[in-house]
Amino acid sequence: MTGAPTGLYIHVPFCDGKCRYCAFYSVRYEPVLARRWLAAVQREHELFRSHHPAPVFRTVYIGGGTPTILESGLLQELAEWVRSLLPSAGADEWSVEANPGSVDAGKLRILRQSGVNRISIGAQAFDDARLNILGRRHDAAAISTAVTAARAAGFDNVGLDLIAGGPGCGPKAWRHSLNQARALEPEHLSVYALTVEEGTALARSVQRRVTRVSEAAVTARLHEAQAVLEAAGYERYEISNYASPGRACRHNLACWRGERYLGLGPAAASHVGLARWTNAPDVRDYVERLEAGLEPERDRETLAPATKAVERLVFGLRLAEGVDLDAALEEGGSPEWRGLWTAALERFRRRGLTQQSGSRWRLTRKGMDFADTVAVELMP
Ligand code: SF4
Structure with missing residues (x-):
């Protein structure tokens, strides 16, 4: 295995609000800042290239945050630029995360036409009450609309994310979410346990004893997911991930198998050779430093x-x-x-x-x- 990265990750640090359980780095979307962010991402890549030979990316993952919150023009610019970094035949797999509240047919067409071949949709639950409890800013109907639009745009590899446990996720509600997710026939399902992350609205609510997250209930929901999804023909190929045969996420598999990746954007992590670094989670500082020709603020380590x-x-x-x-x-x-x-x-x-x-x-x-x-x- 060489030390050159074979995977490319780009962190889009914008959302239209904050989900109550979320500890990922993101800020509220601002069009002007987003434009500067993209220019900074391109500069970060140039700086990397000035010290390293051109990587051959086999997989790309654009995550966030909410990549589909970018306006269509900027999303197209991002996708075309990423396309220019890939081999002429494109990447083996190019995933983009999408949120039901911000994705539409036009954006999906732009992505598909640029070479994106996998869409990962943050569904989380299929009942409006629970979506509201989780602080999501879309309803259940928007998930089906997003999946239908992705199919219409030509995607034959669609993933859905679900979150198990916490308030409003009793056995009946959970079974409903699993059945609804299955009925949409996604090729991939990620089922994450709800975790109480420090600094989130959920953590504050748990501290005030307003909310309780029972670990036993979370485990029971995860077991139920396994039974339902395996019966439906999905393979559990990783602790939290299920896929139809041949549809495991190649980018994430490569990371778990120890292959190297380059991460661009605030809060993005990279692993190249024995070096590993994580950009500071601060989009304004990230943009300002790259506009001044400097590398982003980073935590670095050289792995033994x-x-x-x-x-x-x-x-x-x-x-x-x-x-x-x-x-x-x-x-x-x-x-x-x-x-x-x-x-x-x-x-x-x-x-x-x-x-x-x-x-x-x-x-x-x-x-x-x-x-x-x-x-x-x-x-x-
Ligand atoms: S949309 Fe995703 S990244 Fe944004 S706040 Fe919600 S969980 Fe976090």
Whole structure:
């Protein structure tokens, strides 16, 4: 594996408000700032290129924030510029995140015609009361409208995101969301557990004891999702991700498998060679620094090969395919780690959390509920 990035991620840091559970970096959309942001993203890429050979991107992921909040003209400019960075045959996979409240037929056509071949729609739930509780700014009908518009624009690879747990997500409401999502026949479904992230409106509400998020209920909803989606023919290829055969998200798979990626935009993370950096989550500072010809403010680290090996193991275990200990050790780490890892994984095997086939280990279904515990035990 070379150290050159094969994936490109672009963070669009704009939304039309803040969802109550969201800890991602985003600010309210401002057209003038968005235009400066795009110019800054292009400069950040130029600066990268002035120090590195041209990467061959096989996958692209434009996320946020809300990429589809950009006005059509700016979205087109972004998409055409990204297209110019790709090999002539395009990327193997080019995903864009879309929000039902801001996407429309025209924007979807622009994306499809530019070469985007996968749309990931933030549905989260299919009942208006719960969408309101989550602080979403769209209703359930807008999700179906977005999926229909994506199909009409020519997308044959559509993903939906759902959030499990929290207020308004009892068994009946959750079953309704799962059924509605399934009825739209997406190729991909991400099912995330609602987590209470520091600094969010949800966290403040939990602290004031106005809201309660029961971990047991979240786990029950996740189990229900697995049963319903697997019965419908989806494969759970990663702890939180299900896909029709052959439709797993290649960009995310590559990241979990330890491949390198370049991230552009405020709050975007990059992993190139053994270097890793994360841009500061401040779009104004990001824009001003790049307009002055400076790199964005960043947290940087140079990964020790041993750290890379542990990450390869821990991220690989998130996948249904599991991880090959030989491949993880090729990243670095000392030879005695094989024995230590094998002993720990063996202990989990006896508890029914892991299974082995040759040098490859994977989590069992039960093990997926305890992935964090397993990961902590495997850290040196
Ligand atoms: S739309 Fe997405 S990024 Fe924006 S606030 Fe909601 S969850 Fe966060």
